[in-house]
Amino acid sequence: MTTPANKNDPRVKRTRQLLLQAFISLLEERRNIHSISVQDIAERATVNRATFYAHFEDKYALLEIWMREKFHHALESQLPATSTLQRSTLRLLIFAVFDFLALWHYHLKPADRQFVPFFEVALQQELQEVLLSWLNQVPSSVPVCQEEVETTAQVISWAIFGPAIQWSRGDRAITRDTMAHYVLAIVIAGLSPVTTVTL
Structure with a gap:
């Protein structure tokens, strides 16, 4: 099981912000959450899927x-x-x-x-x-x-x-x-x- 990320760690905050910005930019482009995958978000944020899941349960989070x-x-x-x-x-x-x-x-x-x-x-x-x-x-x-x-x-x-x-x-x-x-x-x-x- 993945250890939950420490939300107060500056690196964690930066990564979470990168993922959030990636998600928002994809949402603005596609205007449909169903067409956005976790892989899409991770790639746009230049992190891997494992990093995504260390911070968020899924794209709905x-x-x-x-x-x-x-x-x-x-x-x-x-x-x-x-x-x-x-x-x-x-x-x-x-x-x-x-x-x-x-x-x-x-x-x-x-x-x-x-x-x-x-x-x-x-x-x-x-x-x-x-x-x-x-x-x-x-x-x-x-x-x-x-x-x-x-x-x-x-x-x-x-x-x-x-x-x-x-x-x-x-x-x-x-x-x-x-x-x-x-x-x-x-x-x-x-x-x-x-x-x-x-x-």
Whole structure:
């Protein structure tokens, strides 16, 4: 069995980035993930197949990372660099999620629709990590265990992500700002048991 690569090693980071760039360039050329093989990705990155598999389980793992990175950059571009858990940053986060999903659905190609559930899970997990990092930085109103904090981040991420997905797929009769207002109220209520921050 292959020993998992140490993701913090600079050489590992470089190799992973090479593989990701190779995958993205092939995807842009062919516009169809089915026509891209692991061998194609390895050759484009100038590594061998064994190196690929030391870093990623398969090409779909690369696809997930690519989507999560795009989503992460989109969130970063909308949020202040020093964002913490506050009403204002939660509102900006909700806006960013709604905007990203609306744009993503607009550009979604028919051939990619089969990957929508896969993408959605990857994006929700990225959102969950953002919320978890914020929650881990604030004091709680009562002693809470890490599992409760993690569960809260998971639930809140879906409370944001679920309505954003439905809105981006629909006719958007309700404006983004109105939807965000409703979602924010639910999110704040859901966060109250685990934080003393006044939201």
